[in-house]
Amino acid sequence: MTSLDWLEYFRSNRNAGGLLPWQTSDRLTSQERACVAASIQQFQLGEGSAGAGFLRRGAAYARVTGDAAFVPALDLFIQEEQRHSGWLGRFLDLEGIPRLQKHWVDRVFRRLRGLAGLELCVTVLVAAEAIAIPYYRALRDATGSPLLRAICNHVLHDEEAHLGYQGLTLSRFRRGPMKLWAHRAFLSITVAVVWMEHRRVFDRAGYDFSGFYAETFEAFTCVENCTTPAFATADACRNRVPD
Numbered sequence: 406m407t408s409l410d411w412l413e414y415f416r417s418n419r420n421a422g423g424l425l426p427w428q429t430s431d432r433l434t435s436q437e438r439a440c441v442a443a444s445i446q447q448f449q450l451g452e453g454s455a456g457a458g459f460l461r462r463g464a465a466y467a468r469v470t471g472d473a474a475f476v477p478a479l480d481l482f483i484q485e486e487q488r489h490s491g492w493l494g495r496f497l498d499l500e501g502i503p504r505l506q507k508h509w510v511d512r513v514f515r516r517l518r519g520l521a522g523l524e525l526c527v528t529v530l531v532a533a534e535a536i537a538i539p540y541y542r543a544l545r546d547a548t549g550s551p552l553l554r555a556i557c558n559h560v561l562h563d564e565e566a567h568l569g570y571q572g573l574t575l576s577r578f579r580r581g582p583m584k585l586w587a588h589r590a591f592l593s594i595t596v597a598v599v600w601m602e603h604r605r606v607f608d609r610a611g612y613d614f615s616g617f618y619a620e621t622f623e624a625f626t627c628v629e630n631c632t633t634p635a636f637a638t639a640d641a642c643r644n645r646v647p648d
Contacts, residue, residue, distance in 0.1 A: 415481035453490035539620035543610035
């Protein structure tokens with residue numbers, strides 16, 4: 406898939422969450438709320454990045470390569486992530502849980518994305534995307550809320566497609582063994598941090614650390630497998646991520 410193909414994909418996916426059951430009267434139990442509230446607050450904040458630096462770097466790349474669809478596709482990708490934040494934020498509002506304005510993990514990720522060029526931005530983002538797969542599966546299974554479960558299923562559908570999109574983006578850069586090693590090392594550190602911050606959600610969903618780690622690296626391997634543009638499709642990469 407080319408940038409133009411992804412642009413059309415993101416355009417077609419803009420209304421994917423239109424059938425979420427916002428009118429449900431079911432609410433979290435006190436135990437569920439104690440387990441997931443702080444975790445959802447963190448992810449809601451992290452998903453809501455404006456992506457201005459990412460777009461600026463993407464525009465510089467597009468000028469050099471002449472890829473006119475790259476920035477419009479990137480912009481819709483960022484909007485899709487912001488839509489996830491909007492869903493989680495609306496869920497928090499319905500549950501009477503305040504939204505976070507800042508968190509140290511979010512500050513670290515934003516600082517890292519601001520340090521260098523487009524490749525580093527994508528590298529940091531790929532770590533977040535790979536972790537999102539097991540996280541949203543765990544969050545989905547941690548409560549009986551039909552609304553939260555529907556949100557998680559929609560986000561998972563989008564995030565699994567994003568693996569293919571990021572695979573295409575990474576395929577534009579030369580990625581030797583040292584870069585791959587550094588990316589895996591960064592992902593391992595990030596997995597440990599996320600486990601410590603969100604362990605209650607994973608525990609409630611029946612995950613142990615080894616299971617979380619394994620699913621994250623399965624998703625990461627999908628991205629690496631998709632760095633050949635011919636394989637960087639939404640369906641191909643989604644089919645590589647086991648349910």
